[in-house]
Structures are given as structure tokens and as C-alpha cells.
Amino acid sequence: MASTPPADPSDGADGHNDLVGQPHDAKAEGAVAQAEVTAERISTDADPMGKLGKPFDWRSPFFVGLAATAGVAATYGLIQLFLIAGDVFVQIGLSLFLAVGMEPAVSWLVKHRFPRWLGVVTMLVLILGAIGGFIAAAVPALVTQGEQFATNVPKYLAQLKDHNSLLGELNDRFQLEQKATSLLSSSSSGIANGLLGAGVAVFSAVANGLIVLVLTIYFLADMPRIRALGYRLFPHSRRPRAILIGDDILAKVGGYVLGNLVISLIAGGLTYAWLLIFGVPYSLLLAILVAILDLVPVVGSTIAGVVVALVALTVSLPICLATIGFFVLYRFGEDYFLVPRIIGRAVEVPALVTVLAVLIGGALLGIIGALVAIPIAAAMLLLAREILFPRLDRS
Structure with a gap:
């Protein structure tokens, strides 16, 4: 059987993209033109780019040295990248x-x-509805209760000067009036800088929230x-x-997020009912x-309880x-009744691991770290x- 002669690079049957x-000059390209002929032959309808070739011998000294050098460089580059764009990666991860x-x-x-x-749009509508409901509930209450606070300011000032009242005793012990006077008498530039910084912080929070919302929609x-x-x-095997x-793992994360949201709504609803019953101001x-x-596990409800108790x-x-007792009882109910039944079956994390994880996450990334x-x-x-x-058991 006669052998097939090598293809002529000039015959026009090659893999050169038009x-x-x-x-295209096949004669000028030389050996590349010959490879293009082979490329035309191995390109099929099933494998337009040809079949996958044999893997490189990654154990050769050249590749071992190259991999070690590249590993050091890549690690250093990743560290610098996280230092420069850490906030962006936090937004993407969240x-x-x-x-x-x-x-x-x-x-x-x-x-x-x-x-x-349509499922994504439905979730988006629910999210925007929840945000809109929060704003609709918070803004009127903030205005009304802010006016109420302004009306009660003279009464609070009178109690500060009354040494027999609770506010008067706190004023005598912590010099609240002197500190407030010192703050208000500070330079106008300092107050302006503080207001400007607060405005920048609010704008940054809103912008970051919108970025997270848009990225969440795309990911979803x-x-x-x-x-x-x-x-x-992952390898095929x-x-x-x-x-x-x-x-x-994905199911555990989903169960945790939805369960945590349900528990937070329960905490807010029970707190609102308690404050209304006992006439505590600013209940909503x-x-x-x-x-x-309460979305932040372990420490969130504790901080909230302290704030509410101070207002009470x-x-x-x-x-x-009584409010302190309410939050202590609710905390026991949340830890031993709500969390095991709503979240516990999804994540299956021991109590000790939960506390350690929240402490470490909070130390690394603040509230976001504690949340995830x-x-x-x-x-x-x-x-x-x-x-x-x-x-380890087999070793």
C-alpha cells in the first residue's frame, strides 16, 4: 500500500482563518503553513478545535521550577490584589x-x-417591596417621633438639673450636660466636617447597597x-x-439565609408588641x-436588647x-426553640462552633463577617x- 504524500501547503486546503x-502566503509561512494543513484535517463537526492532546509532563524539572516560581508570584499578586480591591471582593462575596x-x-x-x-423578577419585587415597606414605615415614624423628642427636650433638660431624678443622677455621675455643651460649642468647621463625613458615609452606604443589589440579581x-x-x-472522576x-453546601447557605430572615422578622414583631403594651417610645x-x-447571630440581639432597655x-x-427580662427570655427561646427548628436542621453547626465562627468572622470582616x-x-x-x-482514618 502506497504511503500518502505530504500535503502541499500551496494547494489552498489549510486551516488558516479567513x-x-x-x-495569506502559504510559501512564506513555511512550517506554519504545514501545521495549518494538519489543523484543517483534525477539525471536525464534533471537535471544531480538534481533539484534546496529551497532557504535559508536569513532573519535569523545568515545569516543577516554573510552577514553584509562578506559585510564589501568583500568591504575592493575589495578596496585593486583595489589599487594593478588598472592598470590591467583599461586595462580590456578599x-x-x-x-x-x-x-x-x-x-x-x-x-x-x-x-x-420570572422567578428572579418575583424575588426582586419582593426585595424592593421589603425595602420600600421599611422606608415607608421608618420615615414617617422617624419624623413623628423626632418631633416628639424635640417637644420633650425642655422636660429632659429640666430633669438633668433635678438631682433627685434619674437623668439628674446620671448627669451628676457622667457630666452629661457639660459634655453636650462642649460638643455644641466646638468650632463650626469641625461640625461642618462631621456633617460632610456623615453625608459621605450615607452616600457610600447607599452606593454599595445598590452595587450589591445589582450583582445579586445577576448572580441569581x-x-x-x-x-x-x-x-x-473539577476532574471528571x-x-x-x-x-x-x-x-x-448551597442548600445549607440557602436554608440559613431564609431561616435567619424569618427569625429576625419574629424578633422585630415580638419587640414591637412588647413596646406597645408598655408604652415605650419609638416602638416602631x-x-x-x-x-x-438580629440578622447578626449571637451578638446582634444582645446589642439590640441593650439599646431598647436604655430607651425603656x-x-x-x-x-x-421588665424589658431586660423580656430580651433574656426571648434570647433563650430563639437559641433553644427557633434556631434549632428553623436554621439548625439546615446548617447543623454545634453551638461552640457557632460562637467561635461569629467571633472570628466579626474580627475579620465586621458585621458582614459575622453574618456569613x-x-x-x-x-x-x-x-x-x-x-x-x-x-485521616485511612492513613
Whole structure:
């Protein structure tokens, strides 16, 4: 059987793209033109770019040295990148966390014959409705109760000068009047700078919130593609197990976010009812504050309880003590009744790990770190249980 002669680079049958490198001169390109002929032959309808070739020998001394050098350079570059654009990465991570948290709700809508885009739009409408409801409830209450506070200022000032009143005793002990007078008599430039700084902080918070909202919508809309792309990064032999573990982690995050939101709404509602019954002022604003702070596990409800108790102290000492007792009882009910039934089945994190995770997360990233600490701890425990511990047991 006669052997097939090599293809002539000048015969026009090559893999040169007509939209690249024109005019095409096969004779001038030499060996490249011969490779283009081979490229034309291996390109098929099933594999337009040809079949995947043999992997490189990554154990050769050249590749080992190159990998070590590149690893050091890449690590240094990543550290510098996080230092420069740390806030951006926090926004991206928070957006992805919120998107994963809302994914169970969107998937539930899709399973009930909602198109994906309609499920995302539904969640967006609910989010905007919640924000609009918060503003609609907070602004009128803030105006009304602010006017009420301004009306009561003369009474508070009179109590400050009355040494037999509670405010008078606090003034004698902490010199509240002197500190307020010193603050108000400060230079106008200092006050202006403070107002300007407050305005910049509010604008930055609003801008960051809008960025997180937009990124969350994009992540939520593309979640199926993001999920598939993430699993494509695993080798084929390990991909099925990666899917099982990864989907379980995503479900835990989603259950935690939705459960935490439900518990926060319960905390705000019970607080509002309690404050209304005992006539504590600013009840709506305080209930909203409790609902927001309760989103932060472990420490959030405690801080909210202290603030509410201080406001209740302006009514009477017995009401303040009763409010403290209410928050202590609610905290026990939340920890031992609500959290185990609403969140506990989803994350399955021991109490000690929960406290340590919240403390470490809060120290690293503040409120955001404390918010995402528990699902991250749940994911790490799952990975340790499914991967690390079995390998250690076999070693």
C-alpha cells in the first residue's frame, strides 16, 4: 500500500482563518503553513478545535521550577490584589452569598412552572417591596417621633438639673450636660466636617447597597450557569462527588439565609408588641432596629436588647428591668426553640462552633463577617466530615 504524500501547503486546503492574517502566503509561512494543513484535517463537526492532546509532563524539572516560581508570584499578586480591591471582593462575596441564599426560593418557583427570569423578577419585587415597606414605615415614624423628642427636650433638660431624678443622677455621675455643651460649642468647621463625613458615609452606604443589589440579581439570574461552570473545574472522576457535596453546601447557605430572615422578622414583631403594651417610645423604630441587628447571630440581639432597655429606662426603672427580662427570655427561646427548628436542621453547626465562627468572622470582616460566618463554618464542617476525616482514618 502506497504511503500518502505530504500535503502541499500551496494547494489552498489549510486551516488558516479567513478573518486573520490576510493576505495569506502559504510559501512564506513555511512550517506554519504545514501545521495549518494538519489543523484543517483534525477539525471536525464534533471537535471544531480538534481533539484534546496529551497532557504535559508536569513532573519535569523545568515545569516543577516554573510552577514553584509562578506559585510564589501568583500568591504575592493575589495578596496585593486583595489589599487594593478588598472592598470590591467583599461586595462580590456578599452578593454571591445573598444570591445563593435566595436560590432555594427561585428554584421552588421554577419547579412550580415559573420561568427562571420570572422567578428572579418575583424575588426582586419582593426585595424592593421589603425595602420600600421599611422606608415607608421608618420615615414617617422617624419624623413623628423626632418631633416628639424635640417637644420633650425642655422636660429632659429640666430633669438633668433635678438631682433627685434619674437623668439628674446620671448627669451628676457622667457630666452629661457639660459634655453636650462642649460638643455644641466646638468650632463650626469641625461640625461642618462631621456633617460632610456623615453625608459621605450615607452616600457610600447607599452606593454599595445598590452595587450589591445589582450583582445579586445577576448572580441569581445566572446561577445555573455559574453552578455548572464551577463543577467543570473539577476532574471528571471527582465531579459527581463534588456535585453532591457542593449542592449540599448551597442548600445549607440557602436554608440559613431564609431561616435567619424569618427569625429576625419574629424578633422585630415580638419587640414591637412588647413596646406597645408598655408604652415605650419609638416602638416602631426600635422594633426595626431589633429586626436588623438580629440578622447578626449571637451578638446582634444582645446589642439590640441593650439599646431598647436604655430607651425603656426613660419610662421607668421597672419597665427597663421588665424589658431586660423580656430580651433574656426571648434570647433563650430563639437559641433553644427557633434556631434549632428553623436554621439548625439546615446548617447543623454545634453551638461552640457557632460562637467561635461569629467571633472570628466579626474580627475579620465586621458585621458582614459575622453574618456569613455560620454557613461558612457549616461548609467547612461538611468538607472535613466528607473528605478530611475519611482520609485521616485511612492513613
